Amino acid sequence: MKSEKEKFHLVRSWGPLFAQSFNDWMEDRALRFSAALAYYSIFAMAPLVIIAISVAGLIFGQQAARGEVYQQIEWLLGSKGAAEIQTLIQASSDAHKSLLATVVGIVTLLIGASGVFGQLKDALNSIWGVRLKPGGGVMASLQEYLLSFSMVLGVGFLLIISLLLSAVLQAVNNFMTGYLPIPSFVMPLTALISFAILVVLFALIFKVLPDVEIGWEDVWIGATVTAILFAVGKYLLSLYLGTSSVASSFGAAGALILVLVWVYYSTTIFLLGAEFTKVYADRYGSGIQPSSKACFVSAEMRAEQGLAKAEEAAPAA
Template sequence: MSPRQVFRLLKAAVREWNEDEASRLAAALAYYTVFSLAPLLILVIAIAGFFFDSATVRDQIVAQVQSLMGNSGAEFVRTVLDSANRPDENSSLLASAISIILLLAGATGVLTQLQDSLNKVWNVEQRPGLGLISLVRKRLLSFGMILGIGFLLLVSLVASSFIAGFSEFFQAIMPGLDSLAQLLDFLLSFLLTTILFAAIFKFLPDVHITWGDVWFGSAATAILFSRLSWV
C-alpha cells in the first residue's frame, strides 16, 4: 500500500469510529464487564471443573489474567472469585434458585452488550422478533458462547499440561529448550484466542457471515489482543 492509501485507510477508520460512537460502546461494554465478570468466571470454572480440579482452573484463569493485566488485575480477579465462592449456610432453596437465575443473567449480560455493539459497528439491523422471544434467544446464544469459552479453557489446560511435561522431559535431555516451550505456549494462546474471536464474529451479530470472512479479522484481533500484555 502506498502512503496515500494508508492515510485514506486511517482517515476512514477514524471517521467510522466517530460515526459508530465506538467510545460510548466501549464504555458500555466495560460497564457490563465489571458486573458480569464474577458470574462469567464462576460458570466457566464450573464447566471446566467437571474435568479438572476447580482450584487448578482458578489458578489457570488468574495466571492468564496476570499475563495480560499484570499483578493488580490478577489480584482483582482472585478477590472477585474468593468473594463469589464464599458459601452461605443460611441460604434457602428459593434463594439458591434466584441466585442461579441472577448468575446466568449477569454472566450473559456482557455478551449481549457485545452483540449489540457489533450490530451497531457493522450497521446490522437486528432480526425481527417478539420482545421476550428475542431476549431469550440472545441469552441462550450468550450462554452457548460461555460453554464455548469453557471448552477452550479445557483445551488450554490440557495443552498447557502437555507443554509443561514436554518441556521438563526434554530439558533433562537437552538443556535450553525453555524458549521452545514458551513459543509453543504463545502459539497455543494465539490459536485459542483466534478461535474465540472467530466464534464471536460468526455467531453474535444478527447477520449471516461465512467462516472464510471471519478468520482474517479474528487473527488480526488476536494479535492486537495479545499485544496488550506488552503495553
Template sequence: MSAGEAWHLLADSYSRWSADRASRIAAALSFSITFAAAPLLIVGMTIAGWVLEGESVRAAVIGEVRAVLGLEAAEFVAAVLTGTSEAIGRSGALPPALALLVSFFGASNVVGALRAALNDIWGVRRHPRSGLVHSLLGTIGERLFYLATALSIGLLIIVSLALNTGLAAAIRYSVYFLPANEWALSVGNYLLSFLITTAVFAVMFKIIPDVVMAWKDALVGAAVTSILFTFGQFAISLYLARSSAASVYGAAGSIVVILLWVYYSMQVFLYGAEFTQVYSDKRGAGIRPSSNAYAVRYDRLPRLDAEVAESDSQDSPAQV
C-alpha cells in the same frame, strides 16, 4: 496486500470506530462484563473441571490475571471466586439455583449487549416481532442462544488458559532435560494462545451479530484483533506495573484495574469489528443482514461532522 493497502484499511477502520463512538459502547460493555464475570467464571471452571483438574483450572485463571493485571488484581479475583463458591456451598438447594439463574441471565445480557453493539457498528437492525406467542418464543430462544454462546466462549477461554499453564510448566521442566527445545516450546505457547484468541474472536464476529459473512473474512478480522489484543495486553501490563492506578483508589484499586483492562479489551474488540467490516467490504465477500434483520447503513462521517458543527454553534457565545 501491500503495506499501503493495509494502512488504508487500518485508517478507514479507525475513522469508522471514531464515528461510531466506540469508546462509549466499550464503557457500557465493560461495566456489564465486569460484574457478570465472577459467576460466569465459577460456572465455566466447574464445567472445565469435569475434564481437567479443578485446582489447575483455578490456578490458570488466577495466574493469567496476575500476569496481565498484577498481584493485587489476582488476589482480588481469587477472593471473589472463593467467596462466591463458599456462599453457594453454605446455601441450600434453592439459593444456588437462583444464583445460577441470575448468572445465566447476566451472561445472556452480556452477549445481548455485544450483539446490539455489533449490529450497530455493522449497520443492521433486527425485525420487530409480531404477536405475543411469537415474541415470547423468540425471546426464550434468544436467551438460550446468548447463554450457550457465553458458556461456550468462556469454557474455550478457560481451557486455553489451562493448556497455556500446562505448556508453561513443560517449558520450565524441559530446561533440565532438553535445553534446546525451550525456545520452540515458548513459541508454541504464544502460537497456541494466538490461535485460540483468534478462534474466539472469529466465532464472536460470525455468530453473535445478525449478519451473514464469510468465515474467511471473520478469521482475517479476528486475527488482526488478536494481534492488537496481544500487544495491548503487554502495553497495559507495562502501564499498570509503572503507574499507581491501583493504589490511588485504595481498597477499590483492584476493581478499577480490572475495569480499565476490560474497557481496553472492548475498545480493541470493537475496532476489530470495524476492521472486519472494512476488510470484508473492500477485499472480501461483504457483510449483509441475516434473514431476521435489515440494513440501516448510513454515511456516519458526514453525520458526525454535522453534529460537531451544531454543537460548536450552540456552545459559541451569541453575537451582539
C-alpha cells in the same frame, strides 16, 4: 484466489484501511458500548471464573485448576492486575459456600454473562449498520437469549481447551527437560496458544453473534487483526495497570475498578477490530449483508442516533 498483483495492492492498502477503520470507530461512538459492556461485566466476571475453576478442577484438581486460571488472567492483566482479581474471586468464593448462595451466583452468572453478549451483539449490529426487523415477538427474544447463553458456554469451552493445552505443554516440557539440556518452551508456546484461541473466539463472535452474513475468509482476517490489536493493547494496558495506582486508590473496591478499566479498554480495542473487519469486507471481501431476520439501518435512523456518516448504509428494507 487473489492474484499476486491484488495481494501487493492489499498490502499497500493497510494504512488507508486502518485510517478508515479508526474514523468509523470514532463516528460510531464505540466508547459508549465499551462502557455498557464494562457495567455488565461486573455481574459476570467473578462467577464465570469460579465456575471455570470448578469445571477445570474435575480434570486437574482444584489447586492446579486455580493456578492455571490465574495464569491466564495474569497473561491478560499482568501480575498486579491478576492479584487484584484473585482477591475479588476469593471473596466471591467465600460468599458462595452455601447452597442458596451458589444458586444465586449461577443465576447471576447467566443473567450477567448473557447481558454481556447481548450488549456485544447490539454493538456489532450498530457498527455494521444493521438491526433486527420489527415484530419478532417472544420467540425472537428467546432465540436471542439462547444465542447469548450459547456464547457463554462457548467461551467456557475455549477456556477449558486453553487450560488443557497448557497442562499438556507443561507435562511435555517437564519430561523433555528432565532428559535433554534444552531451554523451556512452555512460555512462548502458551502465548501462541492463547493468541490462537483469541483468534478463534473473535472469529466465532464475528460470524455468529451479529445479525449479518459475512464470509469466513473476511472473518478470519478480521479476527486475526483484532487479536493482534488486542494483544498489543493488552500489553500496553498491563504496563499501565502494573504501574498505576488505579486499584489502590479505591481501597476495597480496587479489584472491581480494575475489572471495569480492563474490560472498558479491551472492548474499545475489540470494537476497533470489528470496524476493521467491516471496512476490509466491504473493500476487498464479500461484503456484509443483513441476515434474513435483519435489515440495514437507514440514513435517517443513524442521524437520529447521532451516527450519521459521509457514506451511509443502504435504506432499510
